[in-house]
Amino acid sequence: MNEVWTIAEQGGGRLKSVSFELLARGRNLADKLGVRLVSVLLADSIGEEALRELIERGADHVVCIEHGALRDFVCETFSKAIVAIARERKPQIILAAATSSGRTLMPHIAVTLHAGLTADCTELDIEEGTGLLLQTRPAIGGNIMATIKTPDHRPQMSTVRPKSARALERDSCREGTIERIALDPSFVEKRVEVLGLERDVEGFENIEEAAIVVSGGRGLKKADNFKLVRELAESLGGVVGASREAVDRGWITYPHQVGLSGKTISPRLYICAGVSGAIQHLAGIKTAETIVSINSDPEAGIHKLADFALVGDLFEILPRLRKRIDEKRVAGRAKLANEEACS
């Protein structure tokens, strides 16, 4: 029977956690269909232990395509590599992450394979009777949900937002096979040359892959006050987001912007302070697991979307909240240390 595939992602020889989240989604589908779940990884070189982890987190088989040119993402090279094995092995479903590379690669593959592709699926299921993949996604800024099918074309392809599913626990007893294949060198795209990756750009944060995002908006009143948001994010182990108004005022840079003209995110926890909740902002956070709003205006749109709406002065609330969380953390550590000492 035709397999279910997930496209794993790596950076600097390490697997990205979204690879495991995709396996959790794929495992569910493969079990319903009674087929193998295969994880496909493209890399310049990667250790056996990393590939083992894909099996321990749900894959039955791992295909690792290797070549020096696969160190950095180049759409055309990656696309040719996957198209070649997909043509040969004919998977029925391919899932990839809705990341900067996944969202570029999958459309390219879909055109080449004449396949159906659905972006940013929040739910994936198998239709009883037909065995078709049911893909549910938000559209029009999350105001409409559409369930989409691909009746006559294969593979059925989806991208899934990072953090929208939880990875399976690692199970060292799980068995599976690993296959390494070399990239056909003729697939290497010569029209594109990666010059480098600028990391540690000042103030840059990876808000799409973070489990916790703390955002600030116009209610912060000035750039300096973003430190309240930053400090809370730091205490929670989260990253800093912002509304469009805060970015347009120059208080913080564009990579932090959440919403329709910024990033659409699905963190486990989204806390926003001084954000009114324009429809464009709400569209960027609709799929967050838990939303906490802090705004002094009881009528602010954000409060209607929130799971916990705190109507009050953010300048009073944020420092107190951070202090309470720090206390909890210290207490938690002390308890842990105590338990270790006893055992």
Place this chain on the structure above:
Amino acid sequence: MDILVAIKQVPDTDKVRMDPLTGTMVREGVDTIVNPLDLYAIELAIRLREKHGGKVTAFTMGPPAADKALKEAIAMGCDAGVLITDRAFSGSDTWATSYALSRAVAKMGAYDLILAGERATDGDTGQVGPCLAAWLDIPVLTYVGSVESSDERSIVARRLVEEGYQRVRVQTPCLLTVVKEVANPRLPTLRGKKFARQTKIAVYGASDLDAEPTFLGLKGSPTKVSKIFYPKVTRGGRVVKASDEASTDLAVDQLVAFLEERDLLGAGDPVRGR
């Protein structure tokens, strides 16, 4: 440098109202605008033309009324507009849309660069750009945040990716999709508006394109919408008011307890957490 800019007409979400009873969006009578992210592509195209010379042509697929979006692009500074419109295109998914666009590009003649917004605010897929590049077999760079240098043969661009910026040199012809930080769009000038009124928009129907008919419209689309539903915007969450010191302390305690209940206090990245 001859540049094509792919744009889309979308509903103006600024004007969207919510139905207070159902918590869903009211779509009737909503104005249309040029997809906000396409404005950045238009601006970048105009700047590159100012530097290199050449011509900027905006093109779009949509209903006949989408010529308004092209006129707006011309009023900003584009030289020409092409409207791809035909009942045969209706119901296209991203695969069929990008196919029709690719056949239109083939008809438009030689170009050095195609620019597009990273995604449209209505469909929100971001797929049409990379799909179009695949049809045309030209290299694609997505999420371009800045163009560092450009000449007749190649472009050096910085892509906004999860870890930072990927610097890439790409040969022309190529396709770039851009994000907001690439350029701050200019407003249309009076002269631009006058020029737009005088400019005739070229119109391509299905029969004008050298296209495989079974690849067009709903029939040519691999994906089919099987169900649409309107999720309620409200989550019916808890509302807690903090008006003075005592109630603020209480509210913060309730929030911390709520986060603990949902097992969210340890959910962050332990490396970042202090």
